Amino acid sequence: MDQQAAELVRALAGVTKHVPEISHELLTGTMASERERAFAGLLLELADVLTTHVDNRERPAAPLTLADRVSITGRQLIAVAVRLRASTATSDQLHETAGLLVALAEVLRLYADKLPSPRPAEITDPPEPPDR
Known part of the structure; x- marks a missing residue:
């Protein structure tokens, strides 16, 4: 084990x-x-x-993808928020979470300019109603 x-x-x-x-x-x-x-x-x-x-x-x-890292950090934030609500959060947990947020912010800044711009959605005509 x-x-x-x-x-x-x-x-x-x-x-x-x-x-x-x-x-x-x-x-x-x-x-x-x-x-x-x-x-x-x-x-x-x-x-x-x-x-x-x-x-x-x-x-x-x-290797972790950017989406993986954001998901993991999000779960950790939720866990810390619940611990804060439950009054069970420790100083170490808050420091660790702060460090994760700083690291995530840096990674997001680096990747923000490297992501391709999303293509605008094509405008399509709504479907015609069926003949009655």
Whole structure:
């Protein structure tokens, strides 16, 4: 088992361990907001590890395209936004995300001038209605 798969199994185990008591507290309405936010953070971490794992399995040696990089950064931004909402974001996560955004902005600037201009859509007449 590679390190990434081991990390995924650890993240799964961390979530699974808490599911019975979390379920009970949610059903009985006894869960504190802080505890619910902490569990949300565990789920976010699991989603992040799982997404990274599947991305790496699908493209083990292929270089990342610009679209891949934008997609990955977008997922990371959403994850950080949810962590901020759940009050589980760490300073390191925010610094890492800031660095990713700076790098993405630089790459987008480089590629912006290299992309071909889109061709204008051809104007076509609307289809004639069928004879009645």
